[in-house]
Amino acid sequence: MQTPIPEPTTRNAKATFNHILDAAIELFYKNGYHGTTVNNITKHAGVAAGTFYLYFPSKLALYKHVLITFSHNIRREIAAKVSLKSTRYEKEREGIKAFILLAKKHPQMYNIIWESLYIDRELFKDYYESFALRYIRGLNESVKNEEIRDIDTEVISYILMGITNFIGLKVVLDLGTNNNDVDYIVDQVMDLIQHGLFK
Amino acid sequence: MQTPIPEPTTRNAKATFNHILDAAIELFYKNGYHGTTVNNITKHAGVAAGTFYLYFPSKLALYKHVLITFSHNIRREIAAKVSLKSTRYEKEREGIKAFILLAKKHPQMYNIIWESLYIDRELFKDYYESFALRYIRGLNESVKNEEIRDIDTEVISYILMGITNFIGLKVVLDLGTNNNDVDYIVDQVMDLIQHGLFK
DNA sequence: ATTAAAGGTGAATGGGTATTCAGTTTATGA
DNA sequence: TCATAAACTGAATACCCATTCACCTTTAAT
Incomplete structure (x- = not known):
């Protein structure tokens, strides 16, 4: 598999990372992968759109x-x-x-x-x-x-x-x-x- | 179900309808619903984009x-x-x-x-x-x-x-x-x- | 032959969305 | 206290795609 997402180590980064993950899981479930936008995820996680790409290279990843x-x-x-x-x-x-x-x-x-x-x-x-x-x-x-x-x-x-x-x-x-x-x-x-x- | 697609009755229309259907089935299979565009379907069926909407009210229908x-x-x-x-x-x-x-x-x-x-x-x-x-x-x-x-x-x-x-x-x-x-x-x-x- | 209906066209529209980036804020260690 | 790195921001970019519409072509009945 060519997608080893590096898990953040510091306190704050860890929290943000998990907020994004949790939001994504909930929204993928509710609205499906294609029915979920990166902006939906970041809004739901309470962070800005750009933050997403600090932790994940793409929506697919x-x-x-x-x-x-x-x-x-x-x-x-x-x-x-x-x-x-x-x-x-x-x-x-x-x-x-x-x-x-x-x-x-x-x-x-x-x-x-x-x-x-x-x-x-x-x-x-x-x-x-x-x-x-x-x-x-x-x-x-x-x-x-x-x-x-x-x-x-x-x-x-x-x-x-x-x-x-x-x-x-x-x-x-x-x-x-x-x-x-x-x-x-x-x-x-x-x-x-x-x-x-x-x- | 609120989508009774009227099947065309005349020879030519029937043929076009079926070309579109066949193309859609093949492409939905190969690339999934979201991975298939209406333009993909019409191109594959050999008709213009507008023709699609003579037969189907929407991609979802x-x-x-x-x-x-x-x-x-x-x-x-x-x-x-x-x-x-x-x-x-x-x-x-x-x-x-x-x-x-x-x-x-x-x-x-x-x-x-x-x-x-x-x-x-x-x-x-x-x-x-x-x-x-x-x-x-x-x-x-x-x-x-x-x-x-x-x-x-x-x-x-x-x-x-x-x-x-x-x-x-x-x-x-x-x-x-x-x-x-x-x-x-x-x-x-x-x-x-x-x-x-x-x- | 004429003409109306049926069948078809494809560029344009309008809305959407993944991703980027120049700049700002916050945390940390010296 | 200050400097540097780590986190974060959100408007802008560049692309994609369902659907529309004004117009063209073919068919078939009179």
Whole structure:
């Protein structure tokens, strides 16, 4: 990635940097990348337009920085939760639940990551391919341990990401019903993953 | 929806209309909605800029028209394939396969539908909520017939849409491997849906 | 052939926006 | 206290783009 934004070190600069970041995250979420202007961001952050360019070389570079930060946070958060569990069943349950709670708490992450498909397709592909790679590694462990059945772990990883993402979508956008009862939804998901769909 | 684009009736007008539509679909796919200008579209369609506005009141109205047309086509195509099968297992297999083949054949659909989240969030929500509603209706039938287990059909519908969409994503963006062997992938998906993940 | 309607033109308009830069204020250390 | 660097300012710049409109060309019916 060719965009390592240097994080400022002094007190004041740090604060300004974060004001700009926070404003950008909120506005990207509310109005989308293209619906957000640099002037919107600076006004919302309470600084002048020129200040933006003291910290970020361009609007796109800021977006990429946000995306990369989010993807690190998501990975870290989920990995931390999952590592506390020992069986694959519990790991899977914990991972799905952690993702949904994260998405609910920070709906911006969700939106901004998906939007990358329309801003820089390679970023999007990298994001999901590397996420899948980590997932596959974990699944392969569980195949060795004979915890899960012998299905193509690459396909499984996309299936599980798809389930998690769409359930997250349902909860975040409040599609349909029951979106406040995360435990109930996770139970339903685990029921299907465990026993399949058919009688 | 407040955008019923009148389809032209005469030979020439029809042809121009379709040239504009085709150009728009291709360019929206390649460069995204915001990355595509009306002048790009008209140039690509081989007409003057003003001609665009003989057929579409605005760029956004054109986008909505494309989206609605696609969503009809997807529904029609999948419903047609699914209705040929009688068991839920076969219906599910056929639906997933039809979706993936469609996505592979017309990757534009895929991209353009998802992009609606960043153009008009309500359009996106409507799309998935109404898709889910149809899905739920079918699943409820199968619950009555005792073909599928007693899981919340709303949650299942989002799970199955998630699986299908992410497998479609994998195939369309060529994430990971095996993306030319659709039957193999569908087999893996059905295996998981039928027998679950765990031993 | 005539003519009205249908179809088409493309330069001009008006509004918007990422980025720059010459200058000002604030903080810091000697 | 003063000088120097660090932060910051916001109007100006340069470009982009959806949409309009006055005018031109083609089609088809009488």
